[in-house]
Amino acid sequence: MLLEVKNLRVCYDTATILNGVSLDVNQGELVSVVGPNGAGKTTMLRAITGLVRWERETLRGSKYGDITIDGTVEFQGERIDHLPAHEISRRGLILCPERRRPFREMSVLDNLKAGAYLLKDDGEFKKNLEKIYTFFPVLREREKQISGTLSGGEQQMLAIGRALMYRPQLLCIDEPSTGLAPLIRKELFTRIKEIQISGIPVFLVEQDVSSAFRLSSRNYVLSQGKVVASGTSELLLQDEAIRKTYLGL
Numbered sequence: 152m153l154l155e156v157k158n159l160r161v162c163y164d165t166a167t168i169l170n171g172v173s174l175d176v177n178q179g180e181l182v183s184v185v186g187p188n189g190a191g192k193t194t195m196l197r198a199i200t201g202l203v204r205w206e207r208e209t210l211r212g213s214k215y216g217d218i219t220i221d222g223t224v225e226f227q228g229e230r231i232d233h234l235p236a237h238e239i240s241r242r243g244l245i246l247c248p249e250r251r252r253p254f255r256e257m258s259v260l261d262n263l264k265a266g267a268y269l270l271k272d273d274g275e276f277k278k279n280l281e282k283i284y285t286f287f288p289v290l291r292e293r294e295k296q297i298s299g300t301l302s303g304g305e306q307q308m309l310a311i312g313r314a315l316m317y318r319p320q321l322l323c324i325d326e327p328s329t330g331l332a333p334l335i336r337k338e339l340f341t342r343i344k345e346i347q348i349s350g351i352p353v354f355l356v357e358q359d360v361s362s363a364f365r366l367s368s369r370n371y372v373l374s375q376g377k378v379v380a381s382g383t384s385e386l387l388l389q390d391e392a393i394r395k396t397y398l399g400l
Contacts, residue, residue: 153178153321153352154199154244155225161191161198164216168194170376172222176321176354181347183355183363186373186397192356193249195373196325199224200246201236227320241269243320247311249329249356255299259290262298262309266316276316282349283312286342304335308342315346322346323354328362340366360398364388372397 154176161169169191176182184192197203198220207218224232226244240246253262263283267276284291287308293301298309307327314322324343328336340362347353347366357363364370364384372380372393380393387393 152176152225153180153227154354155223156199157223157225159195159198159222159224160220161194161203162219164218168376169198172373172376172378174371174378174381176352179347179350179352180368181344181353181355181366182369182371183357183367184371184373185357185360185363187399188358189375190373191376192373193325196246196323196354196356200244200323201231201234201239202246204232205236240317243318245314245317245319245322247314247322247324247327249325253298253301253306253309253313255297257298258295259298259301259309260294262313263290263294263316266313269317275318279316279318283315286315286345286349287312302335304331304339307331307339311343311346315351319351321352321354323356325356326358327355328357328359336362 152175156175157173159169159172172195184195186192194203203218203220207220210218222232223230226242231239231242254265263280267279270276289305290308290312293305298306301309311324311327327339327343331339336359343353343355344366355363355366367384369383370381370387371378372387374397379397380387
């Protein structure tokens, strides 16, 4: 098993955001997590990749209150829930965050270089860069362009490309389709599937349920901080209560 999360619980002061979330991702899979706004999907990814723990240490003793995080996270057979975020990234568990967030004043190429900051081998850098340009040819065309002037779809491709530069063992992508036009969204999901087919497992958080289900090997439905259902797309779509109550279909 590549990633195994057990009983993950996150509280911000007195507000419980995640309440006993358990899930797993196997080698080669594309697994999606879907659910309504406020379900805790982004907090889940941030907790798994060490960012909630970093936030807790940063805000400790501040006016913003305490953050509590419990549960276990294992990656490639090793517990990582005690590790800082940069050590988790070093092990190959890489997060592509929501809302794209490029370094807007930097060029496309410099953004991709930033994603490879842990790489020491120049040959490996060039190999990874070429692979990303194969997934996203528009980034090659735009490599000298300032990233803040890219379209929303191009910025999302850049964000995923930047996350790929360190050759992730598992790529976590948070809400990649947010704010994108339908045609751009369709192209982006095609590229994400190609990434998985190339051998990089993907853990996808997405509100576009139909698109996520078309891509995924398995799915989890998150609501009010809990996993309320899991299974293949076909299985979940056969359950009318799940379909209407949680999926909006």
